[in-house]
Amino acid sequence: MGKLHIVGGGAIGTLFAASAQTNGVPYDCYPRDMKTMPSYAQWLDGQSIGLKPAKPTPVELAKTDVLILPLKVYQLKAALLQWLPYLTQQPTVVLLHNGMGGLETAKELLGCDYPLLLATTSHGALKVKASTGDVYVQYTGVGATQIGAPDFGTGTPQTLTALSASAPQLANAIAMLDTALPPVQYQDDILKALWTKLSVNAVINPLTALHNIQNKYIADTEFEQSRNAICDEFTQVANACGLEFDAQTVHKNVLSVAKATGENFSSMHQDVAHGRQTEIDAINGYIVEMAKKKGIHVPTNTLLVERVKALKL
Ligand code: PAF
Numbered sequence: 001m002g003k004l005h006i007v008g009g010g011a012i013g014t015l016f017a018a019s020a021q022t023n024g025v026p027y028d029c030y031p032r033d034m035k036t037m038p039s040y041a042q043w044l045d046g047q048s049i050g051l052k053p054a055k056p057t058p059v060e061l062a063k064t065d066v067l068i069l070p071l072k073v074y075q076l077k078a079a080l081l082q083w084l085p086y087l088t089q090q091p092t093v094v095l096l097h098n099g100m101g102g103l104e105t106a107k108e109l110l111g112c113d114y115p116l117l118l119a120t121t122s123h124g125a126l127k128v129k130a131s132t133g134d135v136y137v138q139y140t141g142v143g144a145t146q147i148g149a150p151d152f153g154t155g156t157p158q159t160l161t162a163l164s165a166s167a168p169q170l171a172n173a174i175a176m177l178d179t180a181l182p183p184v185q186y187q188d189d190i191l192k193a194l195w196t197k198l199s200v201n202a203v204i205n206p207l208t209a210l211h212n213i214q215n216k217y218i219a220d221t222e223f224e225q226s227r228n229a230i231c232d233e234f235t236q237v238a239n240a241c242g243l244e245f246d247a248q249t250v251h252k253n254v255l256s257v258a259k260a261t262g263e264n265f266s267s268m269h270q271d272v273a274h275g276r277q278t279e280i281d282a283i284n285g286y287i288v289e290m291a292k293k294k295g296i297h298v299p300t301n302t303l304l305v306e307r308v309k310a311l312k313l
Pocket of ligand 1: 200201204205215257261264265267268
């Protein structure tokens with residue numbers, strides 16, 4: 001088996017590291033800032049696991065290795081540029097972020113034929129600073145990771161077994177991730193899965209950030225009009241981009257995620273609360289950008305982008 005290389009010291013990356021360590025998958029972490037790299041992770045039952053020391057700089061990777069980038073999409077370009085000289089053997093690269101735009105960045109830097117996987121996860125994890133000053137990651141909710149290859153076009157293998165036959169390197173990378181932090185589910189239509197997640201983030205993230213609320217309050221009637229408008233605009237844009245969605249199903253799914261993650265504060269809420277740059281450009285901003293290309297009017301998403309950007313960070 002190759003090694004799992006995890007870029008960044010974020011909550012989801014650290015969760016992958018802690019789980020890889022538990023499940024015997026060799027791994028290394030490469031945080032941007034060694035000082036804020038969590039030193040341990042705490043599971044749902046309160047037990048913790050200490051993490052091995054992180055690496056300060058990239059190393060040359062083997063073809064059987066997997067490089068996963070659980071980063072904010074705006075951090076992706078710099079990270080890929082830093083790793084590029086170490087990817088001469090073409091190990092599998094996995095993008096894992098909220099919002100859209102990462103695929104375009106990766107293709108521009110790695111080329112269109114690079115062995116690439118896109119992923120989205122519903123595992124919940126939070127980076128916490130303990131009273132002792134130690135930074136750790138708390139696992140807040142069991143989820144699943146959806147993963148797939150973006151570039152097969154009409155000939156996309158429909159199952160993991162079929163993928164093993166046509167692209168064994170990608171299938172092995174998925175098997176490694178599934179051993180590290182299960183379940184990792186192969187999706188033959190990963191773009192649809194990513195757009196589905198985009199619809200969830202487009203409603204929950206800006207509204208929770210602007211109104212300073214937990215995810216569950218998104219279901220309140222005061223947000224019904226906004227929810228419907230965002231879902232309608234999203235559906236028009238997605239359909240124009242060739243993805244089949246209907247606004248009612250999109251809305252129903254948003255409500256069910258808001259309920260399932262009800263006690264959480266969304267990532268955008270947390271970014272605003274901690275004065276960090278948000279992912280609004282990659283979420284509602286992406287819908288606005290695609291809408292412009294397709295000549296669709298999306299006033300609600302446009303306003304949300306403006307309002308989130310106007311927040312004092
Ligand atoms: O960005 C987030 O916080 C999450 O993707 C989600 C699903 C909205 C849950 O909080």
